[in-house]
Amino acid sequence: MMMILGLYNYWIVVGLMMIGLYIVIAQGNLVKKIVGLNIFQTSVFIFYISLSKVDGGTAPILVDGISLYSNPLPHVLILTAIVVSLATTALGLALVVRIKEAYGSIEEEEIQIKDNQEC
Amino acid sequence: MLIAATIAILVVMALTIVRGCMGPTLYDRILAVNMFGTKTVLLISLLGFVMGRPEFLDIAIVYALINFISVIGVLRFSDSFGFKPPHQDKASGEKGS
Amino acid sequence: MAMLSGIYGLLSASLFVTMDAVDVAFTEASIGAGISTLLMLTTIAMTGRTEHSVRHKPLLALAVVFVTGALLIYATLDMPYFGDVMAPANLHVMPRYIQDSMAEIGVDNIVTSVLASYRAFDTFGEVVVIFTAGIGVLALLSFARRPEDDAEISSDNISMHEQNLIVRIVSKILIPFILLFALYVQFHGDFGPGGGFQAGVIFAAAIILYAMLFGMSVARRAINQTFVQLFAAVGVLLYGMVGVVSMLNGGNFLDYNVLSEDPVAGQHLGILIIELGVGIAVATVVIIIFFNFADRIDILKHKVNKKL
Amino acid sequence: MMDIALNISSAICLFLGSFLCLSGGVGIIRFPDFYTRMHAAGVTDTLAASMILIGLMLQNPDAIVISKLVMILLMTLFISPTTSHAMAKAAMNSGLLPLLDKKENKDGVKSS
Numbered sequence: 001m002m003m004i005l006g007l008y009n010y011w012i013v014v015g016l017m018m019i020g021l022y023i024v025i026a027q028g029n030l031v032k033k034i035v036g037l038n039i040f041q042t043s044v045f046i047f048y049i050s051l052s053k054v055d056g057g058t059a060p061i062l063v064d065g066i067s068l069y070s071n072p073l074p075h076v077l078i079l080t081a082i083v084v085s086l087a088t089t090a091l092g093l094a095l096v097v098r099i100k101e102a103y104g105s106i107e108e109e110e111i112q113i114k115d116n117q118e119c
Numbered sequence: 120m121l122i123a124a125t126i127a128i129l130v131v132m133a134l135t136i137v138r139g140c141m142g143p144t145l146y147d148r149i150l151a152v153n154m155f156g157t158k159t160v161l162l163i164s165l166l167g168f169v170m171g172r173p174e175f176l177d178i179a180i181v182y183a184l185i186n187f188i189s190v191i192g193v194l195r196f197s198d199s200f201g202f203k204p205p206h207q208d209k210a211s212g213e214k215g216s
Numbered sequence: 217m218a219m220l221s222g223i224y225g226l227l228s229a230s231l232f233v234t235m236d237a238v239d240v241a242f243t244e245a246s247i248g249a250g251i252s253t254l255l256m257l258t259t260i261a262m263t264g265r266t267e268h269s270v271r272h273k274p275l276l277a278l279a280v281v282f283v284t285g286a287l288l289i290y291a292t293l294d295m296p297y298f299g300d301v302m303a304p305a306n307l308h309v310m311p312r313y314i315q316d317s318m319a320e321i322g323v324d325n326i327v328t329s330v331l332a333s334y335r336a337f338d339t340f341g342e343v344v345v346i347f348t349a350g351i352g353v354l355a356l357l358s359f360a361r362r363p364e365d366d367a368e369i370s371s372d373n374i375s376m377h378e379q380n381l382i383v384r385i386v387s388k389i390l391i392p393f394i395l396l397f398a399l400y401v402q403f404h405g406d407f408g409p410g411g412g413f414q415a416g417v418i419f420a421a422a423i424i425l426y427a428m429l430f431g432m433s434v435a436r437r438a439i440n441q442t443f444v445q446l447f448a449a450v451g452v453l454l455y456g457m458v459g460v461v462s463m464l465n466g467g468n469f470l471d472y473n474v475l476s477e478d479p480v481a482g483q484h485l486g487i488l489i490i491e492l493g494v495g496i497a498v499a500t501v502v503i504i505i506f507f508n509f510a511d512r513i514d515i516l517k518h519k520v521n522k523k524l
Numbered sequence: 525m526m527d528i529a530l531n532i533s534s535a536i537c538l539f540l541g542s543f544l545c546l547s548g549g550v551g552i553i554r555f556p557d558f559y560t561r562m563h564a565a566g567v568t569d570t571l572a573a574s575m576i577l578i579g580l581m582l583q584n585p586d587a588i589v590i591s592k593l594v595m596i597l598l599m600t601l602f603i604s605p606t607t608s609h610a611m612a613k614a615a616m617n618s619g620l621l622p623l624l625d626k627k628e629n630k631d632g633v634k635s636s
Contacts, residue, residue: 010292018285026277031259038252049240050298051305059172060326061408062318071310072326075240076335079327080342082243083413083498087349089252090505093259094356097512100263120535121583124576127542131549138552138561146558146615153607154552154565157600158545161576163241164596168580174408176592177401178242181418183596184394185250187603188425191383192254194614195428196261196513380613386606390599 009050016043028108030096034089041085048074121169128162149193156186242401242409246417251502254424258509262516322480323406323487331411332487336470339490340455343497347452350501354445357508359515384429394422402495406484412491416498423499424506432507432514441507444500451497455490462486530582537579544572558615559622566608573600 016039023036052071060072096106103111132155139151160182167175296303313326313334321329331339398419405411427435459470467474472486551564577597581590 007292007295007297009298010295011289014285014288014292017288018281021284022277022281025280026274031256031263035256045240045244051303053298054306055300058170059174059409060314061172061174062324062326069314069326071306072313072330073309074305075327076331078240079243079331079411079413080339082240082247083417084342084345084349086247086252086417087346087501087505090255090509091349091352091356093255094353094505094508096259097262097509098356106263120538120579124538124542124579127546131545134549134553144558144615144620146611146618146620147561149611150558150562150565151552153611154548154569157569157573157604160596160600161541161545161573164577164580164593168583173584173586173589173592175241176589176596177409178245179596180397180592180599181242181245181401181414183599183603184390184397184418185246185421187390187599187607188421189250189253190607191387191425191610192250192428193257194610196254196257380610383606383610386602390602393599 010047013043013047013050016040016046030099030106030108031093034092034096037092038085038089041081045078045082048078121165125162125165125169128158128165132158132162149190152193153186153190156182156190160186242414243417246414246421250421251417251424251506255505255509258506258513261513262509320480321483321487323484325406325408325411327409328405328411328487328491329483332490333472333483336459336486336490339494340459340470343452343455343494346501347448347497350448350504353505353508357512359511380429387425387429391422391426394425395419398422398499402491403488405491406487412494413498415491416495416500417502419495419499420502420506423503427507427510432510436507439503441504444503444507447496448500448504451493451495451500454493454496458486458489458493534579534582537575537582541572541575541579544568544575548572557622558620559612562608562612566604569604570601573597573604 020036020038020040020043023039024033027033027036052074054068054070057068057070058066060069060075062069099111100106103114105111105114135151135155135158139148139155142148142151160179163175163179163182167173167179296305300306313330317323317326317329317334321333323329323333398415401410401418402412402415405415423435423439426438458472458475462471462474463469465474470486470490472482473479474482475485476482545568548564548568551568552561555561555564574597577593577600581593584590
């Protein structure tokens with residue numbers, strides 16, 4: 001029993017990831033799709049950070065008298081990934097704005113209908 | 120006592136999330152987000168003390184600032200465009216946050 | 217909806233705090249909670265709040281999601297336990313970073329030393345990605361401004377901003393503190409949580425607050441956009457230049473040991489300069505992104521007002 | 525002796541703060557309309573935050589920690605009333621009326 005419970009962090013991650021995936025697949029609204037992508041991204045962040053947690057460890061800032069720290073490497077990767085996710089989200093939202101201006105809608109279906117009419 | 124205060128704040132955060140999901144109007148949701156933010160500031164400073172690493176206070180300061188900025192932004196952008204109730208007839212026709 | 221995503225950002229940041237990831241929590245606090253929520257809102261303001269989508273075929277999507285989730289959970293059975301010291305991820309480079317980074321880099325915050333020194337090339341790539349995204353937003357959303365539109369918009373804005381006096385005055389008091397705090401975070405990154413990425417975002421947040429409360433045209437006068445765009449490039453170039461200089465001094469690209477007589481002093485100098493470059497690049501890119509989004513809103517609002 | 529006094533006073537402050545927090549949480553759920561909820565949130569926020577922060581200040585003698593806590597306290601004192609004011613004003617401007625006595629404005633209440 002103990003060994004199943006020790007894995008709960010991964011289950012939270014999987015749950016969040018699946019919520020994000022469901023939003024991306026099932027929602028037609030482009031802004032909602034981007035929100036879904038964000039949730040998905042955050043689940044990956046949590047996954048990395050939970051990997052770096054060490055029992056009894058503390059934040060990786062060197063202090064006299066403490067020798068057990070969390071793993072700093074995933075922190076670095078995720079730190080940059082968060083900022084990059086901001087940039088990519090902004091780019092995606094900019095694309096959404098342009099799509100709205102060109103098609104008059106941000107619903108996937110309506111955009112497809114308009115596309116089919118044009119060709 | 121620190122732990123007790125942390126638990127109390129966690130409970131309050133859960134209550135604000137309930138209000139945020141339920142909230143009949145937009146402003147209820149904004150209120151819930153704002154309250155959630157201030158409680159997070161307290162939670163982070165408490166957690167810093169619980170874990171014995173008061174470096175966390177920097178994050179609490181950032182939170183306080185960013186929370187203010189985002190609430191002001193939410194108010195500014197949710198009012199300013201395409202969300203004006205028809206019965207409102209202010210002289211300027213515009214309203215800010 | 218977007219509000220809840222703001223809560224989500226706050227929540228995940230506090231989760232990071234509990235998992236000892238101070239720097240990550242710092243970044244997530246400023247980005248996930250603040251800036252990306254704002255961008256979502258600006259987009260929603262532009263595309264309209266109404267939503268008339270019919271949920272189609274949720275069963276298929278649910279099936280896909282459940283199968284994937286079940287497979288992933290099955291895969292987690294092989295994973296190391298939460299908080300396991302002997303997990304494979306914690307055995308390879310981590311002991312070296314923790315034991316040797318003080319002697320090699322001389323910086324208290326291991327995250328900063330890994331970010332800016334051991335993995336500096338990687339971080340350079342990230343900064344270039346952010347810069348490229350800024351250029352992309354600029355290409356997608358910027359437009360030629362006409363001066364007469366500008367004048368009308370600013371008169372719109374003035375009538376609006378006379379109303380919220382209290383918020384404006386309090387923000388006027390707060391903005392210098394925010395800027396000062398951003399500089400503190402920037403230069404204190406060696407000793408505590410912080411660094412260029414966080415400082416850049418906080419700095420940009422202060423300017424975003426100013427722009428929101430005093431109107432875009434005022435903010436545009438205060439913060440020249442050409443200047444900001446120039447500085448985005450300067451930030452990235454500053455980072456790259458450190459690498460080139462260290463090559464000229466006979467080391468590898470971004471090898472700071474050769475920057476000074478003493479390797480540790482060289483590391484300090486290198487980290488300081490590249491963090492500055494990162495901070496400038498991130499701050500300017502976030503400002504560019506926000507200004508372009510907000511300008512779109514102003515123009516759209518203006519068009520609607522004209523039609524009425 | 526000094527230590528015990530500090531600990532006790534900090535515990536009292538923390539207890540008061542968490543009690544106020546909880547009452548605010550109950551208020552935000554139980555009150556009937558937006559303005560009363562905002563009252564609950566805004567009023568408790570200010571005092572509860574300052575109580576908890578003062579309680580924390582009493583725990584740690586370190587100067588830099590105390591100065592950071594003072595900064596957070598000052599910011600909460602500035603920010604919390606300002607946001608409350610901004611929210612109330614925005615809600616009022618958008619036509620959200622307070623829920624008054626039911627007989628008085630049967631048709632005036634409009635929950636948007």
